[in-house]
Amino acid sequence: MRSDVAPGDVRAQLPAQPPEEPEPLSAVLSDLDRVIVPGLTQWQHPGFFGYFPAGTSGPSALAELATAGLGGQGMLWSTSPAATELETHVLDWLAELLGLPARFRGRGVIQDTASSATLCALLAARERAAAGGRELTVMASSEAHSALDKAVAVAGLEREAIVRVPVDARQRLDPAALADLLAAQDGPVFLVATAGTTSTGAFDPLDAIAAAVADRDVWLHVDGAWAGTAAVCPELRWVGEGLGAADSYVTNPHKWLLTAIDCSALWVADPTWLERALTVTPEYLRNAASDSGAVIDYRDWQIGLGRRFRALKLWFVLRLIGAEGLRAHVRRHVALAQRLAARVDDHPRLHLAAPAELALVCVTHAEGDAATQRLLEAINADPQLLVTHTRVDGRLVLRVAIGGARTTERHVDHLWQVLARAA
Numbered sequence: 001m002r003s004d005v006a007p008g009d010v011r012a013q014l015p016a017q018p019p020e021e022p023e024p025l026s027a028v029l030s031d032l033d034r035v036i037v038p039g040l041t042q043w044q045h046p047g048f049f050g051y052f053p054a055g056t057s058g059p060s061a062l063a064e065l066a067t068a069g070l071g072g073q074g075m076l077w078s079t080s081p082a083a084t085e086l087e088t089h090v091l092d093w094l095a096e097l098l099g100l101p102a103r104f105r106g107r108g109v110i111q112d113t114a115s116s117a118t119l120c121a122l123l124a125a126r127e128r129a130a131a132g133g134r135e136l137t138v139m140a141s142s143e144a145h146s147a148l149d150k151a152v153a154v155a156g157l158e159r160e161a162i163v164r165v166p167v168d169a170r171q172r173l174d175p176a177a178l179a180d181l182l183a184a185q186d187g188p189v190f191l192v193a194t195a196g197t198t199s200t201g202a203f204d205p206l207d208a209i210a211a212a213v214a215d216r217d218v219w220l221h222v223d224g225a226w227a228g229t230a231a232v233c234p235e236l237r238w239v240g241e242g243l244g245a246a247d248s249y250v251t252n253p254h255k256w257l258l259t260a261i262d263c264s265a266l267w268v269a270d271p272t273w274l275e276r277a278l279t280v281t282p283e284y285l286r287n288a289a290s291d292s293g294a295v296i297d298y299r300d301w302q303i304g305l306g307r308r309f310r311a312l313k314l315w316f317v318l319r320l321i322g323a324e325g326l327r328a329h330v331r332r333h334v335a336l337a338q339r340l341a342a343r344v345d346d347h348p349r350l351h352l353a354a355p356a357e358l359a360l361v362c363v364t365h366a367e368g369d370a371a372t373q374r375l376l377e378a379i380n381a382d383p384q385l386l387v388t389h390t391r392v393d394g395r396l397v398l399r400v401a402i403g404g405a406r407t408t409e410r411h412v413d414h415l416w417q418v419l420a421r422a423a
């Protein structure tokens, strides 16, 4: 499932020159199977447990085909009104399904990735700070995704200047330490809290964070890239508790919600700052609808000008799979992960490196890093399995992220057998 090609192998099989005459489709498809697919890691394989899932589905693929066939460009409302209005509408549907606060209604946008969403939120916060003539300070815990470091670099701020808020023993941002840091802070702050960290799935305590930032000049951005969509299940709504104080929130349907990458949902409570940061209007883009102020031009809510019609795939997924279908998908993975976690917990030589959150199980070997490394290698030596790793408090940790559309009990049982045998 993991491609074992060496660097340069794929290019070596491709002709140096592009074709002068059209080739038959059969030749292209045959090369797709022969040259390209062996060079791809099979993210949709049911034994893929690496990173976080990159979901897709028939409805999503169909919509991608329709999007490509329609070939439109929705940079402005006027360049494809339905693309803009459907996007606002499906993000309202998603906000409803996730139980998001009313302040986000009508204020959603689809970004290519959560990284872009975080960058946009940072730029909006900087705009707000600049309007008050102040410089922005960026704060987050060490467990915030590296997308923040990149956003800070792209925004031209000092990467080293990110103020790291300490975490507790479960890798959650410590709200008391945050309150102390904020008390010592004079100017405006961009604070990233994470609902479901990448390493261990830890949830920063959003309610306590909301209390710490109340009455302070803080732009609170919540990153729920992976875990956020679990809130389609009413019993998992807690993943978004405390979002009432957030200025922006991102979650990726392209991770766990059967919608192919790229589809990252960002909501902003007050889009004014985003628009002020990102609107540049040359004469050739001027039009009556934009001038009227009655429409959203999504080019002003993202970095690039041109944009794909991504809302169509979320619309197809929501309509053809339905909320109940999505809930069943999430529940199945959570149940599989919790069963695996219980087995790990019962094993004399295996430990849970962190409480198993939702569908992520983090495992270490009792004998330390070398033994954990052997577990990783044993699992990844099996062509039916793929897992990845992280480090927690300096220790090597094996991550099992369950989320494949075709992953069943059989596949997780197989992983467990290989893991237990290697332990």
Ligand SMILES: Cc1ncc(COP(=O)(O)O)c(C=O)c1O
Binding pocket: 052, 112, 113, 114, 115, 116, 145, 147, 194, 196, 197, 198, 223, 224, 225, 226, 252, 264
């Ligand atoms: C918590 C979190 N935030 C952000 C990201 C970055 O997501 P993207 O690839 O959409 O930029 C990830 C990726 O796994 C993530 O887990």
